[in-house]
Amino acid sequence: MSKLAILGGTPVRSKPLPTVNDKSGRNIGREELELLKSVVESGRLFRYSGKMVSSFEEEFAGFMGVKYAVASTSGTAALHIATGAAGLGPGMEVLTSPITDAGTIIAILGQNAIPVFADIDPDTYNMLPEDVERRISDKTKAIIVVHLFGLPADMDLIMELAEEKGLIVIEDCAQAYLAEYKGRLVGAIGDLGCFSLQQSKHMFTGDGGITVTNDEKLARKARLFMDKGWDRSLGLPRAYVMLGFNYRMTELQGAVARAQLKKVKWVVERRRAVAGSLTKRLSEIEGVSPPKVPKGYKHSYWLYPLKVELSMFSASLSDIAKAITAEGIPTGTGYIGKPIYMAPLFVEKRGYGASKCPWICPLYGKNINYGEGLCPKAEETLNTLLTLPCNEYFTEEDVEDIAKAVEKVLSYYRKR
Numbered sequence: 001m002s003k004l005a006i007l008g009g010t011p012v013r014s015k016p017l018p019t020v021n022d023k024s025g026r027n028i029g030r031e032e033l034e035l036l037k038s039v040v041e042s043g044r045l046f047r048y049s050g051k052m053v054s055s056f057e058e059e060f061a062g063f064m065g066v067k068y069a070v071a072s073t074s075g076t077a078a079l080h081i082a083t084g085a086a087g088l089g090p091g092m093e094v095l096t097s098p099i100t101d102a103g104t105i106i107a108i109l110g111q112n113a114i115p116v117f118a119d120i121d122p123d124t125y126n127m128l129p130e131d132v133e134r135r136i137s138d139k140t141k142a143i144i145v146v147h148l149f150g151l152p153a154d155m156d157l158i159m160e161l162a163e164e165k166g167l168i169v170i171e172d173c174a175q176a177y178l179a180e181y182k183g184r185l186v187g188a189i190g191d192l193g194c195f196s197l198q199q200s201k202h203m204f205t206g207d208g209g210i211t212v213t214n215d216e217k218l219a220r221k222a223r224l225f226m227d228k229g230w231d232r233s234l235g236l237p238r239a240y241v242m243l244g245f246n247y248r249m250t251e252l253q254g255a256v257a258r259a260q261l262k263k264v265k266w267v268v269e270r271r272r273a274v275a276g277s278l279t280k281r282l283s284e285i286e287g288v289s290p291p292k293v294p295k296g297y298k299h300s301y302w303l304y305p306l307k308v309e310l311s312m313f314s315a316s317l318s319d320i321a322k323a324i325t326a327e328g329i330p331t332g333t334g335y336i337g338k339p340i341y342m343a344p345l346f347v348e349k350r351g352y353g354a355s356k357c358p359w360i361c362p363l364y365g366k367n368i369n370y371g372e373g374l375c376p377k378a379e380e381t382l383n384t385l386l387t388l389p390c391n392e393y394f395t396e397e398d399v400e401d402i403a404k405a406v407e408k409v410l411s412y413y414r415k416r
């Protein structure tokens with residue numbers, strides 16, 4: 001058995017893998033530059049002076065097969081626009097996943113609403129509809145479904161539940177461009193769908209976001225919420241008709257976004273091919289579980305999650321990840337580490353100022369606590385989860401190196 005790189009042996013790979021952090025793993029160049037040039041030459045960088053952002057919105061709505069799209073400054077903004085448009089506010093509870101980026105939760109807290117976490121299915125990493133149902137209360141007004149890593153959540157059951165209880169469904173598709181659930185694109189199934197255009201996403205503008213819907217009223221409110229609540233159609237004097245923020249995308253981002261939109265299908269298709277090869281190779285290794293994609297679902301592989309049966313190995317998850325990284329394959333553990341409700345923000349209820357608002361709020365009138373034990377399956381799952389990169393520019397040779405590094409490290413630590 002060859003010596004592990006972490007112990008001084010030769011790494012499986014010495015050349016860096018293509019990464020989303022620079023040009024090596026990002027399809028960006030001439031097309032973006034051409035559109036950017038036209039924006040700079042026009043001198044119109046503000047979305048309401050030019051046409052890039054509004055064209056991007058139209059094109060994205062067409063791409064998603066929905067009626068309306070509202071662009072914004074980040075995925076977090078796109079989600080906040082959705083919770084704002086949906087009318088969420090103090091005293092209301094919103095069910096969501098404990099394994100997600102802070103942006104999902106900020107959109108809830110940003111409306112002074114209360115996040116309530118439902119446990120996940122350890123096979124898909126997405127919320128378990130039965131657990132969502134169990135945690136619904138008379139204060140629940142919405143569900144934010146996260147399609148984690150690019151795998152759709154079980155939308156039929158969630159939509160049925162929402163219909164029965166009169167809840168709004170917001171889909172967080174930050175990691176799930178072109179992911180499909182039973183022939184439908186995620187983001188177009190719930191009342192509102194939200195996407196991020198941050199650097200690491202399937203399509204990117206550095207930072208950016210977009211919210212989609214088929215509902216005319218929600219679309220109108222989303223647009224107002226994005227633009228300080230200002231109804232520009234009413235002319236002067238300025239009509240500020242609701243509370244909103246300045247989440248306006250600039251024409252520079254709009255230019256890049258339009259060029260990126262033409263490439264995202266290729267990105268997702270390439271990632272599916274790469275992940276397919278990776279799954280084939282990693283399935284041969286005892287003690288790890290590649291992502292399971294239920295029948296009728298299409299994954300878009302923002303990251304490649306790999307679950308490890310730790311009882312079969314004599315090393316911790318973190319030591320395994322460090323050893324694979326030393327072999328030349330950057331490997332993460334537990335995605336966000338622990339379920340998001342274990343962050344000090346929640347455990348200590350650090351809300352607005354020193355008030356502990358929105359948790360301590362007369363409009364809420366309930367006591368909610370966060371901490372270890374809230375979603376046992378999510379906690380257990382993150383303790384056994386490695387995340388491997390999945391990039392559109394990986395070759396078969398890159399995939400082979402990833403598999404070899406995982407194989408090498410796990411055979412070294414395998415209990416005999």
Ligand SMILES: Cc1ncc(COP(=O)(O)O)c(C=O)c1O
Nearest residue numbers: 074075076101103104174196198
């Ligand atoms: C699932 C999820 N939701 C929300 C966000 C927030 O997006 P942004 O970073 O663009 O604000 C992200 C970004 O990483 C995400 O992965």
